[in-house]
Amino acid sequence: MICQDCHQNSATVHLTQVINGHKTEIHVCESCAKEKGYVSEEEEPYSLHNLLSGLFHFDTSAMEKNSSNQTKLNKELTCSKCGLTYKEFTQVGKFGCASCYQTFGDNLNPIFRRVHSGNTTHEGKVPRRIGSDIYQRKKLTDLKRTLQQLITDEAFEEAAKVRDEIKSLERDLNQDGEGEA
Amino acid sequence: MGLEQFINEAISPWLKQDGPDSDIVMSSRIRLARNIEQIPFPIVASQDELEGVLHFVQNHFNHQSFEHYKNLEFVQINELTTTEKQVLVEKHLISPHLANKSNDGAALISKSEQLSIMINEEDHVRMQLYFPGLQLEKALEEAFQIDDWLEEKLDYAFDEHRGYLTSCPTNVGTGMRASVMMHLPALSMTQKMNQMIPAINQLGLVVRGIYGEGSEALGNIFQISNQITLGRSEQDIIENLKSVVQKLIEQERHARAVLMDQSELALEDKVYRSYGVLERSRIIESKETATCLSDVQLGIDLGIITNISKSILNELMVLTQPAFLQQYAGKTLAPQERDVFRASLIRERLTLEQKEEF
Numbered sequence: 001m002i003c004q005d006c007h008q009n010s011a012t013v014h015l016t017q018v019i020n021g022h023k024t025e026i027h028v029c030e031s032c033a034k035e036k037g038y039v040s041e042e043e044e045p046y047s048l049h050n051l052l053s054g055l056f057h058f059d060t061s062a063m064e065k066n067s068s069n070q071t072k073l074n075k076e077l078t079c080s081k082c083g084l085t086y087k088e089f090t091q092v093g094k095f096g097c098a099s100c101y102q103t104f105g106d107n108l109n110p111i112f113r114r115v116h117s118g119n120t121t122h123e124g125k126v127p128r129r130i131g132s133d134i135y136q137r138k139k140l141t142d143l144k145r146t147l148q149q150l151i152t153d154e155a156f157e158e159a160a161k162v163r164d165e166i167k168s169l170e171r172d173l174n175q176d177g178e179g180e181a
Numbered sequence: 182m183g184l185e186q187f188i189n190e191a192i193s194p195w196l197k198q199d200g201p202d203s204d205i206v207m208s209s210r211i212r213l214a215r216n217i218e219q220i221p222f223p224i225v226a227s228q229d230e231l232e233g234v235l236h237f238v239q240n241h242f243n244h245q246s247f248e249h250y251k252n253l254e255f256v257q258i259n260e261l262t263t264t265e266k267q268v269l270v271e272k273h274l275i276s277p278h279l280a281n282k283s284n285d286g287a288a289l290i291s292k293s294e295q296l297s298i299m300i301n302e303e304d305h306v307r308m309q310l311y312f313p314g315l316q317l318e319k320a321l322e323e324a325f326q327i328d329d330w331l332e333e334k335l336d337y338a339f340d341e342h343r344g345y346l347t348s349c350p351t352n353v354g355t356g357m358r359a360s361v362m363m364h365l366p367a368l369s370m371t372q373k374m375n376q377m378i379p380a381i382n383q384l385g386l387v388v389r390g391i392y393g394e395g396s397e398a399l400g401n402i403f404q405i406s407n408q409i410t411l412g413r414s415e416q417d418i419i420e421n422l423k424s425v426v427q428k429l430i431e432q433e434r435h436a437r438a439v440l441m442d443q444s445e446l447a448l449e450d451k452v453y454r455s456y457g458v459l460e461r462s463r464i465i466e467s468k469e470t471a472t473c474l475s476d477v478q479l480g481i482d483l484g485i486i487t488n489i490s491k492s493i494l495n496e497l498m499v500l501t502q503p504a505f506l507q508q509y510a511g512k513t514l515a516p517q518e519r520d521v522f523r524a525s526l527i528r529e530r531l532t533l534e535q536k537e538e539f
Contacts, residue, residue, distance in 0.1 A: 001375035010397050011375075012390045016382045025379055029397075030390075082221045094303075096225035098218060098338035098346045101353075108350070112411055115351055117385055119412020122344025124355040127337045128329045130218075134341050 003029035079103040140169050184529050187509055192496055193272060193294035193311075199491075200314020204482045205430050207362040207402065207495055209317050210273075211324040214347045214356035215306040215331070216338040222348040223283065223301045231285035231301050237335075238300050242289055247330045248323075250291040253298070258286040264513075267504030273311070278302055296327065303348050304356075306331065315426060317359060317419045325415075344411065354411030359419050361405050361426050362391065364494060366479045367436035368429070369401040377432070381425055385409045392471055392498065400471035400498055405429070441483060452480030460531050464517075465524040470501050489534050497527060 001011045009029035016025055077086035084096035086104055095101065101108070112120045126135045143166050150159035200206070216222055220230050235257070243255035258266060258279060266280040269288070274297045279286045289298040298308040308327060312320045338346040344354035352358070368374040378388050387408050390398025405426060407418045440448050455476035458469070465473075478494035480486040499505060501523050507514050510522055 001378065012398055014378045014382050014388050025382060027378070082225045084225065092224075093350070094224055094348045095222060095346070095350070096348075097221040098216060098340075101340060101343055101346050111350055112353070116354070116409045116411035119354075119409065121342050121412060122340075122354045123412055123417075124344060124357070124414045125325065125328070126341075127332050127339050127345075129332050130336055131339055131341075 001027055003027065003032050005029070005032035077103060077107070136169060136173055140166065140173070143169065184509075184526070185533060188496065188500065188530070191500060191505060191508075193274075195293050195295040195311060195313060196495055196499075197492060198313045200312060200316055202430055203314035204491070205363055205365070205433050206315040206426065207313075207364055209312045209315055209320050210309055210360045210362070211317070211320040212307060212309040212358045212360075213324055213328055214304040214345065214352045214358075215308075215328070215335070216346055216348070217305045218336040218338045220305065223303060223305065224348060228285065234301060234305055235285050235287055238287065238289065241334045242298075242331075247327060250293070250296045250327070252292050253289040253296075254292075256288050256290060258283060258288070264504050264507050268508055271499060271502040271504050275299055276302060276307075298331070304352070306335065315361065315423070315430075317361070317423050321359070321415055321419055351408075352410050355413075355415050355418065357407070357410055357415050357418065359407050359415075359422050361422065363403050363405065363426065363429060363433075364401060364475065364478060365403055365429065365433050366401040366475050367440055368433050369398070370440070371436050373432065373436060374403070377429070381405065384421060384425060386422060386425055392467075399468060400475045400494065402471075402475075402498070437479070437483060448483075449480075449485055452476050452485050456480065456486060459527050461528075462524045464520045465527065466520055467501060467523070470523060470527065471498065474498060489531070497530065500526065500530070
């Protein structure tokens, strides 16, 4: 496949860009990708932060049309912990610290949606130690799902074991809750 | 130092092992990005804060072992020479970013070189774990254990809704990049790879060549990795990646069989010509090296060449990179000198094959 930009080199960077549900495929060679800012020159040349800053721009102009007040507000949002402003974030495409996520809050949803195929909420691992509460609750949800599956599969012996596990986990969680209250 | 000893020390021990489907899948990698709560991310943090992270990690993890990851060695980047840094990059133990752009960067590297934990890269902690062949589940399982072990000492920046918080929005959530390095000569030769790439992209995966300076997939070596890190569990991401990789393996095997069936002589000719170039040339560029190595590897995998060890591509792709050549030469080499040195290293390496089972 030949690069769609320079039509000379073979295309080695392949991206699917989704903007407002509209999919565009991009097939370019690495040098054009760098030039156009689809990729960075660092460890992960497919990292999208440069592409992102383009998307942010798009974002702001759309917002300006809707409400200029809103835009003003967003632009002045500043992380109290590291001092990064929302505007700087849209230019750099990187967060300065963990608190930025809180500060910029729901403004980030459209960005995450674009980068992560419509997703805004984490579904994966939870840290074992600091997230033990979340971890337990998640485990409970998973176990309940397993139980349903086992019942559907008529694996009743297994299901009984899982049910007991759920009960004991629920007891633990309740006790913790009461202890805190 | 003799070449044999140099190679023994240069090639990461895990790379010498065979893994599932290792005739096509060169390696599987899991990378997890983590940050420490209360400390700004490396792009914003002050030097004091970064040094704090560095010393904390050094004090708590230097020379520690976890399970079979023995004796983690703490390597501080600014104490290395340019060549030493570059060698670590060529071995994929650290990123170019850590080697060139991080001020207070370090890495904890296990003895087997299977595990490397980068400190103060784009995120405070970036661990990467390699396995030979296609072993994503195993890699994820062990990466999680190592993650839990690190978390006993480190307070991770984590949010119930956003997941692991990272400096770049493209990593948030799982912080995981799973990737598989594949040698796909038959699919490339028959132009099938080009047709398959758009389909793979549709599934949220990125395909790219990993060797070469700009445009092409040198040595027909491709890296397939997940693009999405938020909203899917690590297991789902890996399952998706694995199913695509398995399809590619199937297609590559099929394309190889068709080539053997329909144009065996032409294929043999191509393989032996490349073998001849590697064995005889006096000046060779990295691009030609990669092409020839890919052909020879295909020849080995198809049983056309039987007297060369199976790991030749993996081994010589790494050994013929600029920093490795310079390390072996013991001095800085200009690009033209490198091409001469590269040719002689390859010749010598192939002579070792005839002497004994290497």
